[in-house]
Amino acid sequence: MAEAVVLHPSLRLVGRPLPRHDARDKVAAATAYAADWGMPGMLQATVLRSPYASARIVKLDTGRAAAMPGVAAVLTAKDVPRNTLATDVPGQTTAVGPLRATLHVLATERVRHQGEPVALVAAETLEQARAAAEAIEVQYEPLPGVFDPEAALAPGAPRVHEAGNLLAHWRIARGDSAAAFARAAVIVEGEYTTQFVDAAYLEPESGVAWIDSDGVITIRVSTQVIEHFRDVAEVLQIPQNRVRVIGPYLGGGFGGKEDVTVEVYLGLLALRTGRPVKMVWTRQESLLARAKRHPYRMRYRTGASASGEIVAEQIDLLADAGAYAYLSALVLLYSTVTAAGPYRVPAVEVEARCAYTNNPPTSAMRGFGAMQTVFAYESQMDRIGRALGLDPVEIRRMNALRRGDSLPVGQVLETHVAMPELAERVWAALGPVRPARAAHVKVGRGLACNLQPYGRIVWLHDWSSAWVGFEMDGSLVVRCGVPDVGGGQASSLCQIAAEVLGVGLEQVSVHIGDSALTPLAGTTTASRQLYMSGNAVLKAARELRAQLLAVAAPMLGVKDSALDLLEGAVVADGGRSLPVPDVLRRCAREGVPRSHLAVYHAPAGEPVDLATGSGKVFPDYTFGAHAAEVEIDMETGAVRLVKYVAAHDVGRAINPQSVEGQIQGGAVQGLGGGLLEEVILEEGINLTTSFASYLIPTAADVPDVEALVVESGEGLGPFNARGIGEPPIGPPAAAVANAIADATGVRLTRLPLTPERLARALGLLGKAG
Amino acid sequence: MSAHPLEYAAPETLEDALALLATHGPEAKVLAGGQSLVPLLNYRLARPRLIVDINGLPLASVHADDGRLRLGALTRHHELEESPEITRRCPLLGEAARLVGNVRVRSLGTLGGSLAHADPAAELPMAMVALDAHLTLASSSGHRTVPAREFFRGYLTTALAPDELLTEIAVPVVPGAGWAIEEFSRRPGDFAIVGVAALVSLDRHGHVEDARLAFAGVGDRPVRVPAAEDALRGGEPADARLARAAEIARDALEPASDAFVSGAYRRLLAGVLCRRALGRAVARALGVP
Amino acid sequence: MIRRLVVNGRARELDVLPHQTLLEVLRDTLGIFEVKEGCGEGVCGACTVLLEGRPVSSCLVLALAVRGRAILTVRGLEGEGGLHPLQEAFVKSGAVQCGFCTPGMLLTALAFLEHHPRPTREAIRAALEGNLCRCTGYTKIVDAVLAYARGDEGHG
């Protein structure tokens, strides 16, 4: 549990909307992203990918390609020292039991999805590399495929993997739901489907690898997980301490750079050629090759009493895992645990399965399985409210979880649950209803709430480490292995260290994301980085503070408890003070370290038996509520977003401006998934491999997002902050679907909520539709 | 990024340009704004041997004479939007150009390029078909004039021969005509799913003297619907009549389905947008702002 | 072919192949990395440069076709020793997260404001519709452009 932190009655830096140090470099375009790097003598590399969704490789001949001008290396599966890549829990250092997800680095005799890597080429120029890749002779024999998880689990379905198509299965059964349903006054049933979604960060996957002067394979890559150095070492079959991953500032990640991207290929090619190698995926390649968000089919049956209390829920989830496991089993676990939403449900049955198909692989993406379910449970809530004549806030108020309640999996909520108040606040913030602007336009409003875990599953025994130290001139250095995906991860760490150690932000330098030189901090995923590394920096800074004050106390002739660190000086009660550099010199003389390395361990636990609901799965949760106002063109089905408000309890906002940014950006991504985005596949072939066909929202598609930053003062992060990276992406689709239902009386249950789907539901395309 | 040899020529006179096209024929590709051609080159979907950059040719002029607006093929989309000369004589063109792509496309993209590229969902080809524009095609052996309706031959296919250059577009100016463009796209700036251009002129009695309707996104080229136009002519432009004409147009169209949008939905849109466009065009013809 | 490109007021002679885009030449030949590649097809706006004051997608311009013409990148904006006030407004307003879209956003916004000095939020959104941002949700970008247009000093 987080200790109560009282440093100063009023914090100087924490809690203030301070401009981020990295923003200055970025507006000046001085930030060197992964693709902005180069080395003398560098080769350019490309990947040859399967055009088929399911096929056998009957011939693979690289002879002609290897002989082409400028070609330095052509690699296939047989050239990979260990052609197996573990993909179950990126960056994990402790064993995780039975989960064991692997894939081939390069395809052997079988390809299971379009875009599966078959060969690598490095050449003097990119054109030469591409020409050589085209010249590789591959003969495929197409095999039957399966493209829908339901079909994949049917008897006799083509097997994607020998062991069968069922990848994971989680169950929860709590309470006597049959009896509870029998007592229910109203039962609402619904089936909801979500689509394949792409992370679609603006910066495509990219990196450069070289063998450094000390012989260490060094890879500077756009990644959320520098701990992949271990995976590279494994594949290359060299010791882990001979690989170094440097993670520069990312051009966005959103979970899509959690699994390995280019780093293993670069490692292989650098090792083979002995030369620096660069690989940058095109947008088309990124949209084709990267793992997507899982599509879900979710069947919900919800029973409520006449007054509106939910008494029972039966939930059946089926996710498309695509061709390889990646993080599917864990994503599904998140869905299972959050399936009933932020509500008290005494009797719950959840059946959750995910199946292999010959579709693109699916894995981590912001929201990580806890977001698809929001669309289902919040649509259900709305329908129950409507059935009973209760307004959207009222039905949620009646059923909201409170502190001390437990989730269906048995986890007791130990921190504040801001549920009813968040819903009330966003609903009120929509303001008075505006009349429709034209006869063919209807206006509607929708509300959706959610809960999202922050921090890793407790039995993964998560930890982060950070180093904080003073230089002799009193300036401060923070070292921490976080990758900064753009969310202000690094600058928040500076804010925390500067707060504790009484220096100005401009006096802090932060070094991040280097697996050899910065203490490892774990992945920038799972809304964990502020929570985990923030706590590590806080711990290191506190220890350092104590070290310094202990040395300063005798210098000032007072007890160290009477001292404070302010504006670069140690100050005593009476106003006497010592400049920090003076204290540092004394430290040096007395052999007291001027730095501290701290490791923060998250509260750990053992795996729970979900079925019997025995306990804690996640450290804690962040709650939220969003409200949308839409205008519907009743003749075309077009949906225009008019107003959008989003509130989350973030415990404490370390930097309110960054928090607002996370909420606004997450909400718009969620709106994209709700209204526009869809990876369209035909028999596993991706038809949306360009930004002209994979539609992410533009500035003109969305309204301003009013972000309400709510601070309950409770959370497990530093200064009682909660994670906020993922939570805002959950509610938007449901809020919009509920608003559409409010305006039109028609409920859409399939994402994205396209105008054509709405037109069809409105009966505009004839009865047959 | 193409891995084969590519030559580049930037002729300074029309004669030189036409001579290059005559010599190299299908091996050559004309480069205007590049907003359709360069993506094709980048993806190696087009692999010409020679790029003939026509941006140095004197084809960017705008003239008005004897009831026609004559636009050089190199008139850029942003000029169509911004030029007072064009806006005064043919405001439909500005409305069409504003809907094309994003601001960067409009900085460089040209009228001639858009017509020559002949995307069936594009706004400017639709506008030219509605306006009954005439296109001048030049080659080293002379030049010919083709009505817009005959210029478009199919998906990305036109009447241009490999050695021909589109040099000028002549748009008849109809004083007092009301106009409107309606389009529907998933995001602003995207190619339209369906677009419609309407032109309506009224006689002294306020009856419809002439009406023209052209659609984009409903076939392999811009489509006129004469039956709907006929249904408007001669009568009062009352709402019911506009709605009826829109229904006729809708029913006459047979848009195909693809992986993104069904034909039935395109057809629905065509009807709704047509009625709205007619309503706005009539209002403008009546002088209602 | 040896050609002259004029970037941020500085003329450079360099070898350009016919198929090379301005984006490729800026990044790979001239090392001008502030111009980003997000899509290579004219949609995202990360590669925006101003060509004689107008925003263009450098990924859709053949380098040979703009020989001798004035090209401006975001590095050309900086005043003496400092950031351009619009850059300052982006920092203050929190309009930058990953920053990958930022150079293109800045240039597009400046070109727009040149002709629309008193824009509404809606007009700013419409002007930026061709520049994708996946991080911010755009609200703070609009805040920043508006703050700059209004000449707000203290806060964005």
Ligand SMILES: Cc1cc2nc3c(=O)[nH]c(=O)nc-3n(C[C@H](O)[C@H](O)[C@H](O)COP(=O)(O)OP(=O)(O)OC[C@H]3O[C@@H](n4cnc5c(N)ncnc54)[C@H](O)[C@@H]3O)c2cc1C
């Ligand atoms: C992101 C994006 C979005 C877009 N959105 C839209 C949209 O919404 N609506 C729309 O209509 N268009 C859209 N476009 C296309 C745009 O309008 C192009 O500008 C136009 O299609 C081509 O004009 P251009 O001058 O750029 O021609 P180029 O690309 O230079 O040439 C296009 C073709 O025409 C030929 N050609 C060009 N000029 C001549 C000539 N004078 N004589 C003979 N042949 C010639 C070329 O050889 C080539 O085959 C979009 C483009 C992009 C990149």
Ligand code: FES
């Ligand atoms: S890279 Fe040029 S517009 Fe995206």
Ligand code: FES
């Ligand atoms: S800040 Fe990341 S794309 Fe805009």
